[in-house]
Amino acid sequence: GEDVEQSLFLSVREGDSSVINCTYTDSSSTYLYWYKQEPGAGLQLLTYIFSNMDMKQDQRLTVLLNKKDKHLSLRIADTQTGDSAIYFCAESNDYKLSFGAGTTVTVRA
Amino acid sequence: DAGVIQSPRHEVTEMGQEVTLRCKPISGHNSLFWYRQTMMRGLELLIYFNNNVPIDDSGMPEDRFSAKMPNASFSTLKIQPSEPRDSAVYFCASSLTRLYGYEQYFGPGTRLTVT
Numbered sequence: 001g002e003d004v005e006q007s008l009f010l011s012v013r014e015g016d017s018s019v020i021n022c023t024y025t026d027s028s029s030t031y032l033y034w035y036k037q038e039p040g041a042g043l044q045l046l047t048y049i050f051s052n053m054d055m056k057q058d059q060r061l062t063v064l065l066n067k068k069d070k071h072l073s074l075r076i077a078d079t080q081t082g083d084s085a086i087y088f089c090a091e092s093n094d095y096k097l098s099f100g101a102g103t104t105v106t107v108r109a
Numbered sequence: 110d111a112g113v114i115q116s117p118r119h120e121v122t123e124m125g126q127e128v129t130l131r132c133k134p135i136s137g138h139n140s141l142f143w144y145r146q147t148m149m150r151g152l153e154l155l156i157y158f159n160n161n162v163p164i165d166d167s168g169m170p171e172d173r174f175s176a177k178m179p180n181a182s183f184s185t186l187k188i189q190p191s192e193p194r195d196s197a198v199y200f201c202a203s204s205l206t207r208l209y210g211y212e213q214y215f216g217p218g219t220r221l222t223v224t
Binding site: 100 | 113140142151152154157159164165200202206211212213214215216217218
């Protein structure tokens with residue numbers, strides 16, 4: 001079955017860049033997603049990348065995909081306190097999303 | 110757009126009681142998903158509907174759980190009888206089916222506590 005792994009915690013200083021990493025095992029993954037969950041809230045779709053792309057940039061967010069190594073990363077430029085949240089990586093090749101356990105990002109002043 | 114709407118936001122009930130969770134998907138979306146989130150197991154897909162028809166219910170834990178989607182704008186997840194191990198946050202998500210890719214939009218969740 002599918003397996004998605006992420007590091008559990010990341011602490012970053014305000015204004016620095018954050019990089020959250022994710023690895024997955026399903027080579028047939030078509031789409032890879034990043035979701036953000038703030039306390040007491042649902043998951044917010046941040047961005048996604050199609051498996052035939054290497055990079056996608058959307059304002060402060062940059063997604064890098066290394067399909068050979070099955071490695072996905074999310075870079076947040078100029079990290080702000082509002083970026084403190086849990087970030088989930090997910091992959092799919094149809095309707096079923098397989099989520100990682102989530103990376104808790106803490107932004108310190 | 111109001112997004113995915115779920116009710117109630119919080120539910121506290123006693124073991125053995127029936128619990129009904131409700132979801133209104135985003136208008137125009139034709140796929141609906143129910144998830145359960147716990148610390149131990151993370152996010153688990155319980156059931157997936159497409160055009161109001163259940164397509165995959167393999168994640169439904171047991172016969173105590175049932176889900177319905179009587180029309181395109183409403184779905185329920187029922188637990189009868191409830192047990193303490195059902196305590197979790199239950200999310201509903203909806204998406205528009207494309208040839209590839211399901212951009213799922215999540216509701217705020219229902220936090221269920223069974224005592």
